[in-house]
Amino acid sequence: MRTILFSHIYKAVIFHTVLISLFMLFSSKLFAEFEEEKEPVVIPNIVGGSEVTPGSRSYQAMLLFNGQQGCGGTLIEDFWVITAAHCLDNANTNTLTVRLGAHYRNSGGTTHRVTQIIRHPNWGGGGGIANGYDIGLLKLATPAAANLKRAKLPTQAIQNELAAPGRYLTVSGWGRTYNGGPASNVLLEVNLPVLSTQQCQQQLSPSINGTVICGGGPNNTSACNGDSGGPFVAQKNGTFYSMGTVSWGRSCRGATAFTRTLSYVNWIKNFVDIDDGNGGGNNESELVNGVPVSVSGNTGSEKLFTINVPNGSRNLVITTSGGSGDADLFVRRGQKPTTSNFDCRPYLNGNQETCRFSQASGTYHVMIRGWREYNNVSLRASYENGDGGGNGGNQPINSILRNINVQERTWKRYVFELPSGYSQLQFSISGGDGEVDMYINFGSASSWSDYDCRPAKYGNNETCTFSSPQAGRWYIDLYGFYNSRGLTLTTKAN
Secondary structure (H helix, E strand, O other), X not given: OOOEOOOOOOOHHHHHHHHHHOEEOOOOOOOEEOOOOOOOEXXXXXXXXXXXXXXXXXXXXXXXXXXXXXXXXXXXXOOEEEEOHHHHOOOOOOOEEEEEOOOEOOEOOEEEEEEEEEEOOXXXXXXXXXXXXXXXXXXXXXXXXXXXXXXXXXOHHHHHHHOOXXXXXXXXXXXXXXXXXXXXXXXXXXXXXXXXXXXXXXXXXXXXXXXXXXXXXXXXXXXXXXXXXXXXXXXXXXXXXXXXXXXXXXXXXXXXXXXXXXXXXXXXXXXXXXXXXXXXXXXOEEOOOOOOEEEEEXXXXXXXXXXXXXXXXXXXXXXXEOOEEEEEEEEEEOOOOOOOOOOXXXXXXXXXXXXXXXXXXXXXXXXXXXXXXXXXXXXXXXEEOOOOOOOOOOXXXXXXXXXXXXXXXXXXXXXXXXXXXXXXXXXXXXXXXXXXXXXXXXXXXXXXXXXXXXXXXXXXXEEEEEEOOOOEEEEEEEEEEEOEEEEEEEEEEO
């Protein structure tokens, strides 16, 4: 269903006169007359709203079907956009593109190809829209421009603070300036009060549950502004949070239903390397010669790694082994692999997979994709140096992970497996904005009172150094004292 949901504050008397003229647009049907007693439908008309200050809501995405605007979306990370599942029912990567950074409907911004379309597996189609799961993800072929805002994913604390019933959130999109009129050529917005679940059930459907957040005015006022799939956001101190995605409504009257982002944060993170409340990464973790890492993920998730092999090296071997579930190994030299473009893909049942390259110099990109949910799979890449030797367990380690984002009052945790034979181990963080505290602990995750090192300095330049470090699992735990974006974590061992 590629239709539009809009908002304007309507008086009850207006609804009675315009109700007959409202229509619903289905991907599989022509227009049909709206009847209030029918099951919930997506409303196609935008009426009212005020023009957005250009550039102020640059997280807003526009979905184009064969070049025509049909739905909205929310940019949450360099390569990822949230939208509504019903917008994707008949979509494919050949005809769907995403425009970012646009203020005008028909011009401006940058158009991105889509490489992956993901609908929630429990989405039941437009006929079951009241049952929820109206959420999907789009992966872009090229990253969003750095100057565009990314809407962060909410935590429960953010939800409680900014999106409690009675608080106002903003929905935005392109749409008609009045009922039956032309679509707006500029991005529009309107603020809506959040309704309680009980209010939403009374106005929309008894089947509404907590995975839906409703917005709309009292006394038969309503929201009618914003594309289906478009953003419903809160703002705090210049930071935008995705609280919902435009889903459906019975008429331009009373409540409008939005898919509640918080209910799907864990599902989103199966695919997107992202913190709660932060944009995140498409980050590729660097593999170190001969050093295994532990990888876990859900069905369809993609974890990315690289290994840089020096000139003259040979016999690169990349393996997965152990763990549970089923993870697939993809490797490509010089570029990130996809499910259709790769140099090696063993495609075996289970987690015992190997890719071999005899002439090995260059940068190799590794993707671990969940055929089904998998846990604690060991990924290892090793090669022989030009002199014929391997790393011998003592090759210097210099692993760098960039563009880390950590939300205020939350943890982001990493694990590093140190082989035996090293005399010194060093962890450091640097760069970025905000403020993050680093905690290091051997053998188990850090806590407020249990850690082996905590520099506790102002800013993001912190270092922990260990002489004669134990071989085994080290935990690097980053705590967001304030929201931080663009941090670099460096791990060295000699």
